[in-house]
Amino acid sequence: MQIEENKSLKEYNTFGIECSAKYFVAVTSVIELQQILSEKKFENRFIIGGGSNMLLTKDIDALVIHLNLKGKKIISETDSVVTLQAMAGENWHEFVQYCINNNFGGLENLSLIPGNVGTAPIQNIGAYGVELKDTFISCEALEIATGKKRTFTKEECNFGYRNSIFKNEEKGNYIITSVTFQLTKKAHKLNTGYGAIKEKLAEKNIQKPTIAAISEAVIEIRQSKLPDPKKLGNSGSFFKNPVISSEKFQQFKIANPKAPYYEISATEYKIPAGWLIEQAGFKGKRFNDAGVHKNQALVLVNFGNATGDEIWQLALKIQQAVKDQFDIYIEPEVNIF
Numbered sequence: 001m002q003i004e005e006n007k008s009l010k011e012y013n014t015f016g017i018e019c020s021a022k023y024f025v026a027v028t029s030v031i032e033l034q035q036i037l038s039e040k041k042f043e044n045r046f047i048i049g050g051g052s053n054m055l056l057t058k059d060i061d062a063l064v065i066h067l068n069l070k071g072k073k074i075i076s077e078t079d080s081v082v083t084l085q086a087m088a089g090e091n092w093h094e095f096v097q098y099c100i101n102n103n104f105g106g107l108e109n110l111s112l113i114p115g116n117v118g119t120a121p122i123q124n125i126g127a128y129g130v131e132l133k134d135t136f137i138s139c140e141a142l143e144i145a146t147g148k149k150r151t152f153t154k155e156e157c158n159f160g161y162r163n164s165i166f167k168n169e170e171k172g173n174y175i176i177t178s179v180t181f182q183l184t185k186k187a188h189k190l191n192t193g194y195g196a197i198k199e200k201l202a203e204k205n206i207q208k209p210t211i212a213a214i215s216e217a218v219i220e221i222r223q224s225k226l227p228d229p230k231k232l233g234n235s236g237s238f239f240k241n242p243v244i245s246s247e248k249f250q251q252f253k254i255a256n257p258k259a260p261y262y263e264i265s266a267t268e269y270k271i272p273a274g275w276l277i278e279q280a281g282f283k284g285k286r287f288n289d290a291g292v293h294k295n296q297a298l299v300l301v302n303f304g305n306a307t308g309d310e311i312w313q314l315a316l317k318i319q320q321a322v323k324d325q326f327d328i329y330i331e332p333e334v335n336i337f
């Protein structure tokens, strides 16, 4: 394990923000991670997995630990299901592809989401009608303060929409080292109800989709709307879709009869933040190197040399404009540091 000083983090965050870590180390095993956590010299630690859900607005005055834990193994299997464990540093999309190639069903709708396996539970990643929690069994983690191992069951993770215990009570307390999933080997439960998937499968004339066909459809949809972080720095959806009360929704609907919405329950409605931001006039707008993606207004982008603070100032401007126009507060999904 080599500890570097004043290391650039540009390659380690998908926004491609230039900022530096006072100290930096990449760990390749849980034992190495425990060793570095027991090192009292570094009191402040900052964990980076895939770096896909963070906006860095300043240099990190801490030991940045990059989780490079690799590997996957089958814990148990029957004729119909497999219980599979993947280490935190596995790239999410490569893991999904591995599952599809082995005909393990359940993750296909989550194809092409940037980031790593270990960060997926933190925000309960989701897309096209599926969330991580649907196949999640448990995860293993190390407590940062003590280096002790702990297993979190699904119930303990307290998953919600882009939310979990790791963004709330246990924020900053644990490092997820592996995640265990239960996937199907046959009679896959296909999720093709989401409008865009239905349309894509119809366009390709696929009547009986396989998990591979669904994954392909998702990849095509995502590629058409969402920028590839390798080409254009971004962190996926920057904001969560806001949830409003039915009273507020009734007024909103009268003022905005054409707005898309999802009914969550009898008392709550979700409004796509992308639509609100587009209506507020920000879609495709650019301020120096910070901008709003031209195909999906929910995605903020770095055209090259934007600072984290420039992106953050743009986010605040958008938040204020949406509040002024619709009296709706949109909350960042991305973690701001």
Ligand code: EPU
Pocket: 126, 127, 128, 129, 225, 226, 235, 236, 237, 238, 239, 240, 241, 260, 272, 273, 274, 275, 276, 278, 283, 295, 296, 297, 298, 333
């Ligand atoms: N819309 C606009 N303008 C825009 C963007 C969207 O009018 O610029 C409208 C669309 O026309 C559509 C609605 O908003 O009627 C919803 O758009 P979309 O289907 O693209 O999904 P989203 O609600 O904007 C969410 C997730 C995405 C996920 C997609 C598909 C959140 C915060 N985002 O986006 O997740 O891929 O659904 O399931 O829930 C991510 O979290 O990083 C992410 C990309």
